[in-house]
Amino acid sequence: MSVAAHDGIAVFTLRLADDCLVLSHRLAQWSSRAPTLEEDVALTNIALDLLGQGRSLYALAAGLDGSGRSEDEYAYGRDERQFLNCQLVEQENGDFAQTVARQLLYSTFQQHLWSALEASRDETLAAIAAKALTEVRYHVDHATRWTLRLGDGTVESHERMQAALERLWPYTAELFEDDDVVANGGVEPRLLRAAWEADIDAVLTEATLQRPEPAWAPSGGRRGIHTESFGYMLAEMQHLHRCHPGATW
């Protein structure tokens, strides 16, 4: 199946919007549970930035796909199989190390993606990218600092951080998959891989951590195939909205 350029950019935009919404939701689950009050504030900051990016992208997607859907129709009105986020962002929070690892791996990817999209032919997408880039630089910085502290902190924190990387590393393969959609719409993620790896390697080396060996490479998020815990996340997120069809809030 080939995807027309116009549809390509719409699907590409929706994938990014879903990444933002889902990762924001996972981070928001930390509220009142973080290791320090400062970190509670910081995680919510990142969650709010991502939610804001997601909302801008849904508005753009509604124009691109011609559906004119509202942001809430995208967020609350679709089922699991219609969400196009990568599987990395839907992974459960786990311990704090797992949350930090997920953020480092994804935000570094997102930073390169937004940089490339600043030059997008779609002016709205380019503008969203420019604004998001300033935010994501902070997210990368935040995740980097914690990776260093945990990697080079205590024996326990080092072990937890290494375990978190091993646990999440397989899900990074999907970030760099190309298909018809990206070929015709956005940025080809394959092209971002080398720069992403160089950044991650630099952080891991300074943090005295090992880059996991590539092995199992699950995939499917971009086609609406998700992990089991994602269904529960959506069920919780959507239930109230869906209980009151047509209501405004």
Added chain:
Amino acid sequence: MAASLSTEGLQQEFDRLVADDQRIEPRDWMPDDYRKTLVRQIAQHAHSEIIGMQPEGNWITRAPSLRRKAILMAKVQDEAGHGLYLYCAAETLGVDRGELIDLLHSGRQKYSSIFNYPTLTWADVGAIGWLVDGAAITNQIPLCRCSYGPYARAMVRVCKEESFHQRQGYELLYALTHGTDAQRAMAQDAVNRWWWPSLMMFGPPDTESTHTAQSMAWRIKRFSNDELRQRFVDMTVPQAEVLGVTLPDPVLRWNEDRRHYDFGECDWDELRRVVSGEGPCNRQRMEHHIAAHDEGAWVREAAAAYAAKHAAVDAAA
């Protein structure tokens, strides 16, 4: 002899500053009881901000629109920020945050009883913003002129944000009372459940309040519990009318002679029960906070170890 004379002089200077409505600053001499009262009050206030994140945080993952979700996340985050300012204000009095958290966990310091009630529906988020933040503002505006400088300054920042929260809560409820029948019912039910606990936020009646007189003399407090409660009722009743909800008090009515609303008596036994640990959520609020604190211990240890390691490296370089 010389020492006691100078203490007397210091006390006179302190009394003069307070009487002139000047601010007492951390390096100024202050009576031990003044310091203790402030630590107790500021710590209780800080604990209330952070325990207060739980009932509303309970709805973050279920917020029914992305706009409401963003507002709620930002609000709960503000409360964490309030906790931070207040712990910092308490630290200027020579205690540290860790110590205060331990006192909270061992039950020797308290937090506002209002947060021991459950948030059962989405409308509770609105009722908390409107009523609980509204009551908090009524309590806190006079604290912006508190005699202790760091506390007064923290309150100025806090009050600005609380008034946003109150408006957002009101607006949330307004959307419900102008929505479907189910939404209207949800809003009314939440107001019914939160009205009386909100009135109890001002503390016991003046006849039973133990700390009021001394705190007034020290200008930590400026109005009595009953005065503030009346002020809150007078402010809130007209808002309820605009919202289109009723308040669950059969004797509530305008008294032209007093130029105030008359209102019913709170269930003070209920307040005593909730304060003493028998509220619907006391146990779970404390368990939640202790669990998060304990689960975060290895992270805080790692951050400290990393900082120490790198301070040593930097010093050697």
